[in-house]
Amino acid sequence: MKARIITIGDEILIGQIVDTNSAWLAEQLTLIGLQVDQMATISDTKEAIHAQLDAHVGKVDLMIFTGGLGPTQDDITKPALEEWFGGGWKTDQRVLDRVQAHFEERGIQMPPINAEQADIPAVCEVLFNAHGSAPGMLFERSGTVVVSMPGVPFEMKSIFTDELLPRLNVRLIDETVAHRTVHTQGIGESSLMEIITDWEARLRNEGLKLAYLPSVGAVRLRISGSGAHQATILGRIDAYIADLLPLIDDYAFGYDGDQLEEVVGKLLKREGLTLSVAESCTGGYIAHLLTSVAGSSTFFKGSITAYANEVKTQQLGVRAQDILDHGAVSEVVAIQMAEGVKRSLHTDFAIATTGIAGPDGGTPEKPVGTVWIGVAGPSRSFALRYRMGTNRERNIRKSALQALQLLRKEILKEIGISFQKALIE
Amino acid sequence: MKARIITIGDEILIGQIVDTNSAWLAEQLTLIGLQVDQMATISDTKEAIHAQLDAHVGKVDLMIFTGGLGPTQDDITKPALEEWFGGGWKTDQRVLDRVQAHFEERGIQMPPINAEQADIPAVCEVLFNAHGSAPGMLFERSGTVVVSMPGVPFEMKSIFTDELLPRLNVRLIDETVAHRTVHTQGIGESSLMEIITDWEARLRNEGLKLAYLPSVGAVRLRISGSGAHQATILGRIDAYIADLLPLIDDYAFGYDGDQLEEVVGKLLKREGLTLSVAESCTGGYIAHLLTSVAGSSTFFKGSITAYANEVKTQQLGVRAQDILDHGAVSEVVAIQMAEGVKRSLHTDFAIATTGIAGPDGGTPEKPVGTVWIGVAGPSRSFALRYRMGTNRERNIRKSALQALQLLRKEILKEIGISFQKALIE
Numbered sequence: 001m002k003a004r005i006i007t008i009g010d011e012i013l014i015g016q017i018v019d020t021n022s023a024w025l026a027e028q029l030t031l032i033g034l035q036v037d038q039m040a041t042i043s044d045t046k047e048a049i050h051a052q053l054d055a056h057v058g059k060v061d062l063m064i065f066t067g068g069l070g071p072t073q074d075d076i077t078k079p080a081l082e083e084w085f086g087g088g089w090k091t092d093q094r095v096l097d098r099v100q101a102h103f104e105e106r107g108i109q110m111p112p113i114n115a116e117q118a119d120i121p122a123v124c125e126v127l128f129n130a131h132g133s134a135p136g137m138l139f140e141r142s143g144t145v146v147v148s149m150p151g152v153p154f155e156m157k158s159i160f161t162d163e164l165l166p167r168l169n170v171r172l173i174d175e176t177v178a179h180r181t182v183h184t185q186g187i188g189e190s191s192l193m194e195i196i197t198d199w200e201a202r203l204r205n206e207g208l209k210l211a212y213l214p215s216v217g218a219v220r221l222r223i224s225g226s227g228a229h230q231a232t233i234l235g236r237i238d239a240y241i242a243d244l245l246p247l248i249d250d251y252a253f254g255y256d257g258d259q260l261e262e263v264v265g266k267l268l269k270r271e272g273l274t275l276s277v278a279e280s281c282t283g284g285y286i287a288h289l290l291t292s293v294a295g296s297s298t299f300f301k302g303s304i305t306a307y308a309n310e311v312k313t314q315q316l317g318v319r320a321q322d323i324l325d326h327g328a329v330s331e332v333v334a335i336q337m338a339e340g341v342k343r344s345l346h347t348d349f350a351i352a353t354t355g356i357a358g359p360d361g362g363t364p365e366k367p368v369g370t371v372w373i374g375v376a377g378p379s380r381s382f383a384l385r386y387r388m389g390t391n392r393e394r395n396i397r398k399s400a401l402q403a404l405q406l407l408r409k410e411i412l413k414e415i416g417i418s419f420q421k422a423l424i425e
Numbered sequence: 426m427k428a429r430i431i432t433i434g435d436e437i438l439i440g441q442i443v444d445t446n447s448a449w450l451a452e453q454l455t456l457i458g459l460q461v462d463q464m465a466t467i468s469d470t471k472e473a474i475h476a477q478l479d480a481h482v483g484k485v486d487l488m489i490f491t492g493g494l495g496p497t498q499d500d501i502t503k504p505a506l507e508e509w510f511g512g513g514w515k516t517d518q519r520v521l522d523r524v525q526a527h528f529e530e531r532g533i534q535m536p537p538i539n540a541e542q543a544d545i546p547a548v549c550e551v552l553f554n555a556h557g558s559a560p561g562m563l564f565e566r567s568g569t570v571v572v573s574m575p576g577v578p579f580e581m582k583s584i585f586t587d588e589l590l591p592r593l594n595v596r597l598i599d600e601t602v603a604h605r606t607v608h609t610q611g612i613g614e615s616s617l618m619e620i621i622t623d624w625e626a627r628l629r630n631e632g633l634k635l636a637y638l639p640s641v642g643a644v645r646l647r648i649s650g651s652g653a654h655q656a657t658i659l660g661r662i663d664a665y666i667a668d669l670l671p672l673i674d675d676y677a678f679g680y681d682g683d684q685l686e687e688v689v690g691k692l693l694k695r696e697g698l699t700l701s702v703a704e705s706c707t708g709g710y711i712a713h714l715l716t717s718v719a720g721s722s723t724f725f726k727g728s729i730t731a732y733a734n735e736v737k738t739q740q741l742g743v744r745a746q747d748i749l750d751h752g753a754v755s756e757v758v759a760i761q762m763a764e765g766v767k768r769s770l771h772t773d774f775a776i777a778t779t780g781i782a783g784p785d786g787g788t789p790e791k792p793v794g795t796v797w798i799g800v801a802g803p804s805r806s807f808a809l810r811y812r813m814g815t816n817r818e819r820n821i822r823k824s825a826l827q828a829l830q831l832l833r834k835e836i837l838k839e840i841g842i843s844f845q846k847a848l849i850e
Contacts, residue, residue, distance in 0.1 A: 015449060
């Protein structure tokens with residue numbers, strides 16, 4: 001089953017916007033077993049759209065167009081499709097109601113140009129857009145399903161998931177594909193591969209697939225399988241995940257859409273615990289990650305970014321003599337920073353970072369990338385040393401994720417839940 | 426002059442990677458006056474590469490391939506190009522030396538597979554890669570320049586700028602195109618358009634072009650022109666910018682590659698001034714922006730993220746009664762937060778944010794997006810109120826940029842430099 005993804009938009013051809021829709025769509029199509037053999041970005045013209053239809057209809061199973069569906073005169077995708085497929089126009093009442101309601105909510109008279117958004121080619125099937133006024137459309141010709149969706153990412157994603165996917169399952173997909181993602185932190189792709197090599201071989205023998213998806217400081221493992229029923233496939237995958245978890249106990253932290261900062265936040269919230277942070281090399285990034293999640297004020301009381309040593313001593317109570325004796329990047333300072341912020345901000349747990357983010361400031365004993373992470377909890381405090389590498393931006397991100405992971409484990413130890421049990425819950 | 430950008434890579438077709446190279450290349454090509462009429466992403470196969478060459482050589486002026494040039498067996502771009510253009514192979518000594526030196530530096534014996542990176546099609550011109558082992562290649566056939574570059578972004582960008590651009594200027598570009606970007610913050614695209622409408626008309630009458638490039642909380646204005654000599658064009662552009670600055674005095678903060686956090690950092694460093702930050706709704710993001718820039722420890726002493734009210738009172742000295750009387754999101758609290766962190770951390774300047782980032786926590790009087798930004802300097806303190814909108818992520822970014830802009834202006838006022846003079850310096 002072959003698919004093509006075509007993005008329409010001059011703003012992409014002049015480099016004003018990076019196209020992220022295509023990668024998202026490609027991932028979704030790959031997951032349901034379709035093979036994307038080409039992506040293209042074309043100009044906002046009738047000729048360019050017709051050239052794609054002329055070239056590929058009858059040769060691929062699915063063509064997805066995104067973009068070019070707004071109400072302004074620049075957007076000519078809809079008339080171009082009507083002209084190519086023929087059959088004239090119809091008005092879709094559900095779309096018209098949606099557009100009118102949208103303007104009524106905002107107390108604005110609907111401009112006539114927006115009423116036209118409900119006019120659609122008579123031969124197409126409407127893919128309802130719950131989040132915007134431009135509907136998606138589905139055509140069929142010569143064995144090819146042709147789909148057009150707006151380019152606004154959250155509108156496109158919701159139309160794809162709620163409207164298109166069920167129709168593709170009926171039309172194109174013989175078997176169901178299901179998948180589960182396990183998130184790891186603190187281990188590289190190749191080390192992970194070594195640890196799970198036997199498990200991976202058994203998984204593959206069973207006809208399941210594994211993909212390593214690395215990003216800065218984290219690797220996702222995506223396990224997928226196909227069959228007649230989703231529940232059966234997921235059951236098989238989950239049995240393998242149960243065997244996987246003991247192997248990667250030190251690294252796994254969540255599934256599917258989970259983010260480490262959300263996982264930690266939910267855990268703190270559920271247990272009624274509070275957190276504070278003391279940051280040197282991460283410079284506020286841990287606090288930023290935690291507060292990016294709505295509702296973080298229930299567990300996060302605040303943080304102190306102690307870039308200058310005098311802030312470490314005066315605000316966090318780090319002993320000046322210890323900084324002189326051991327340096328600001330040291331075990332004792334990391335521990336005192338964590339304990340200091342925990343005491344000052346009256347929280348149950350605290351984490352602290354002190355390190356050399358780079359590119360300057362390294363020494364032979366403490367090269368760029370050396371980071372101490374401190375954790376303070378109700379029963380104990382400790383710090384661990386890491387070597388993160390030489391890139392400043394990556395060091396900051398890796399150190400922040402590592403600190404959140406150490407915190408997560410310390411909370412679980414404190415409340416007496418094993419890492420695997422926390423993941424299974 | 427027409428150009429096509431073709432990305433080679435199965436990892437993009439399965440959605441594992443978002444292609445950012447194409448947007449960067451499209452922007453660069455547009456700037457030198459080439460029109461990108463299509464972009465494509467194709468599979469890592471000889472057939473797919475040959476299909477592109479068959480279809481477009483002789484029809485467009487420039488084809489740029491990126492990707493598929495690594496040393497592993499997956500990468501077949503080079504043999505595919507050699508087969509299509511013919512002419513056999515040659516060894517490029519400069520590339521061979523580069524690859525050998527790379528392995529010697531790391532104390533590793535060069536694997537034979539890497540020596541092959543110096544073998545290139547005999548009919549191509551080498552585009553030297555100063556940052557990696559895979560060279561770029563330039564071919565010409567039937568009036569089309571065909572270029573292949575590695576997909577690693579920083580290698581590709583450096584080959585494009587240092588090796589390809591001078592050759593394109595000779596082969597394809599009749600006139601030089603030059604441009605200057607002016608950065609603004611705190612004004613939307615349409616309001617900006619209204620303010621500068623007359624200036625824009627004069628600019629266009631003079632044959633210069635203007636592009637509005639909006640992002641969250643900021644709009645870049647790119648002015649470009651063409652002619653025989655770069656210095657002459659830039660001189661004309663700069664004369665127009667001199668007329669522009671008084672119109673957008675409240676918003677402009679820099680040129681070309683400038684970032685607001687860097688502009689503020691450089692100003693503080695140059696004047697020997699120090700900064701601290703107190704954050705509530707921005708949750709550490711301002712500190713993160715400032716410390717993303719290497720060398721920030723010379724002016725940034727630290728910050729206090731005061732998410733809980735008790736942190737505002739205990740760490741920042743905000744009066745509890747004022748929080749009761751006016752709410753945490755208020756003018757008095759914003760001012761006391763800025764003054765408090767300035768006093769505690771002993772700095773010359775301080776900024777503070779307190780607001781409702783959303784999605785929850787809004788009231789009729791203080792809806793989601795209400796933000797107070799406080800500034801404290803050597804001579805005075807004040808706070809201003811903003812309405813940022815309803816999206817949490819965007820609110821955080823917009824508030825942070827607005828705080829940095831207010832700070833920048835206050836520093837300039839304090840040291841007696843006009844905003845325009847600061848920009849011209």
